[in-house]
Structures are given as C-alpha cells and as structure tokens.
Amino acid sequence: MRDPRALIDTNTLAASLGDPSLRVFDCTTYLEPTPAGSAEPYNAVPGRKTFEDGHVPGADFLDLQGEFSDTDTHLHFMMPSVARLQAAFGRHGIGTGTRPATRVVLYSIGTMMWATRFWWMLRSLGFDDAAVLDGGLDKWKAEGRPLETGAPRGYPPATFAATPREGLFVDAARVKAAIGRRDTVTVNALGPQFHRGLEPSRYGRPGRVPGSVNVPAATLVDPATKGFTTLADAAAKFAAQGISKDKRTICYCGGGISATIDLFLLHQLGHDDITLYDGSMGEWAKTESLPIERD
Structure with a gap:
C-alpha cells in the first residue's frame, strides 16, 4: 500500500x-x-x-x-x-x-x-x-463500538491554507479529447447495466463515454465488511480492463462520487497519473453535443 x-x-x-x-x-x-x-x-x-x-x-x-x-x-x-x-x-x-x-x-x-x-x-x-x-x-x-448522539459539537476554527495540485480534476472537454488515445484509459465506476446502457439512466441518455471501460466501485468493496477489497483483488480488476501505471487514467461515475473509490485504490496501488471527471454522467449524458456509446 x-x-x-x-x-x-x-x-x-x-x-x-x-x-x-x-x-x-x-x-x-x-x-x-x-x-x-x-x-x-x-x-x-x-x-x-x-x-x-x-x-x-x-x-x-x-x-x-x-x-x-x-x-x-x-x-x-x-x-x-x-x-x-x-x-x-x-x-x-x-x-x-x-x-x-x-x-x-x-x-x-x-x-x-x-x-x-x-x-x-x-x-x-x-x-x-x-x-x-x-x-x-x-x-x-x-463491532459494538461506542456511539454519541445529538448535534455536532464541532472543533475550534483553524486556518486552512491550500497548496493545490494540478490535474486531479478534468472537465468534459478533456474527457472528449482523450477518446481513442492509446495513452489514456477512461474508467466508468457505475454498475455494468448502466455502463452498457441497458437500463434507463437517471442522468439522461443511457450509455457511457465512448471507449471507456468498466470497473464498478461496488466491486472494489467487500460486501460483508463494507471495507475495501484487497489490493491484489483491486489490481487484478484494474489490469483486466487494461488499466496500467504507464497510462493516464480518467475515472467517472454519475456525479463524481463513487469513482473516488476507484481513485483511492489506484492511488494505493501506485498509479500516479489519475484524475476525476467531476461532471461525470450528470453532465455528459445531458449534453447532446457529447458522444455516447451503448451496447
């Protein structure tokens, strides 16, 4: 790790x-x-x-x-x-x-x-x-650990001074430009039925970003413990979809949330060039000028 x-x-x-x-x-x-x-x-x-x-x-x-x-x-x-x-x-x-x-x-x-x-x-x-x-x-x-109830008490205010990193988020234009590139793989973290466009989507047009592969976030979590799957299992799932450290990886989902499970594990596996399409299908599916692919 x-x-x-x-x-x-x-x-x-x-x-x-x-x-x-x-x-x-x-x-x-x-x-x-x-x-x-x-x-x-x-x-x-x-x-x-x-x-x-x-x-x-x-x-x-x-x-x-x-x-x-x-x-x-x-x-x-x-x-x-x-x-x-x-x-x-x-x-x-x-x-x-x-x-x-x-x-x-x-x-x-x-x-x-x-x-x-x-x-x-x-x-x-x-x-x-x-x-x-x-x-x-x-x-x-x-595990039966202690719980506290009621409204949050909060913490004393502090000064947060950011030192932003470039490239951890990308927009639709960057995603579109990456379609067909051999040095980039785009990963859909939604379930396979939505990736394939087999069911109606609450985001708009059913389907996926053309050429994207599918590593559902749900498959990267142990359903019994609700914790992350093993790194070996995650590595195998990513490798099976052609995701490697020598390629740029763009992750997306419905609203830029579940894809961060994929990103967390990619980071832990040592992938450096990884990024999140923040708008995800919430933007892509409703933008008619953007291409969409389905089975």
Whole structure:
C-alpha cells in the first residue's frame, strides 16, 4: 500500500479518540429519488439525522452539497473555488501548518464513497494527512463500538491554507479529447447495466463515454465488511480492463462520487497519473453535443 496513513481501521481510530489533534468527520449524503419528470436526477440530502442518531464520539459533520460544492451550477457536488474550500475546512477545524499536525479521519454510512470524495478533495488541495475509515460507520457499529448522539459539537476554527495540485480534476472537454488515445484509459465506476446502457439512466441518455471501460466501485468493496477489497483483488480488476501505471487514467461515475473509490485504490496501488471527471454522467449524458456509446 503506497500510503498506509490514508486508510485507518476501527481499532486504530478507537485508540486515537481523545487526541486533541484528531478531527473525525461523518461525510454522509443520501440520494433520494425525485418525482417522475423532474429535471434533477436525485435530491441530495445531508445525513444530519443519521449523524444525530449515532456517530463516532466527538465527530463533526460535513455537508458536501451544502458547504463544499459549487453553488453556481445545476450539477451536484462540483468542486467549488479553493477560497470556498479553505474557508469551509477551516470552519470545521482543519488547519495547515499546525503543530502537532491536524490528523483527519473521514467516514460515511452505507458506502465509503462520501469519505473517499472528501479524501480526494483534500488531496487536490495539498492536504495529505486525511484517512478514510475502512468499513465506515457500518463496521464501527457492527463491532459494538461506542456511539454519541445529538448535534455536532464541532472543533475550534483553524486556518486552512491550500497548496493545490494540478490535474486531479478534468472537465468534459478533456474527457472528449482523450477518446481513442492509446495513452489514456477512461474508467466508468457505475454498475455494468448502466455502463452498457441497458437500463434507463437517471442522468439522461443511457450509455457511457465512448471507449471507456468498466470497473464498478461496488466491486472494489467487500460486501460483508463494507471495507475495501484487497489490493491484489483491486489490481487484478484494474489490469483486466487494461488499466496500467504507464497510462493516464480518467475515472467517472454519475456525479463524481463513487469513482473516488476507484481513485483511492489506484492511488494505493501506485498509479500516479489519475484524475476525476467531476461532471461525470450528470453532465455528459445531458449534453447532446457529447458522444455516447451503448451496447
């Protein structure tokens, strides 16, 4: 594993609770269906209720759509300005340049994709001391570990000074330009039925970015533990789709969330030239000028 500190298990987190430099965050969002005929693919509902019903003791809550996404677009979860992110992370007590260094643990409920999305965002801002809780709150609860209820108490505000990394996000133009290139592989993290265009899509036209391969995020998680699959299993799944370290890899999904599970494991496997198409099918499928492919 390239970066062991980017993944934390429940035992280690439990032993770390009470550390004044630790910042633990529930990142959960729920995607609720919209009425038939709605222009929106889903309603993004922050997981505040489930947070208040039970969370890791001392944890705070991060509202991805409400605080950490671009408000000047109809698309959900798009990366906002660096200034907006610096202010938001600082409000929640994530500081840079502090001694001792701030240690961040991210978790979510039902799926780790909300935690990996925040991990990828922080990485894009140059913050490398964040870890994803393997198995999320599901594993924590299954092990009978303590829970705290009620509203978040939060952490003391801090100063977050970003040192952005270039290239961790790409737009539709870059994805389109990569179609047919032998040095680039584009990876769809959605399920195979949506990749093949066999079922109606809530995002618009069914299908995929032409030429893209399919490594569903769901296949990279152990359904029994809710944790990541082994690195050997992930490596085999990526290799089977022609994904290698000597190629640029663009990952996408429906809204730029589940694809971060693929990106997290690609990073841990030592892939360097990896990026996220932030608009994903939420943008691509509804943009008629962009090509689409289906079986």
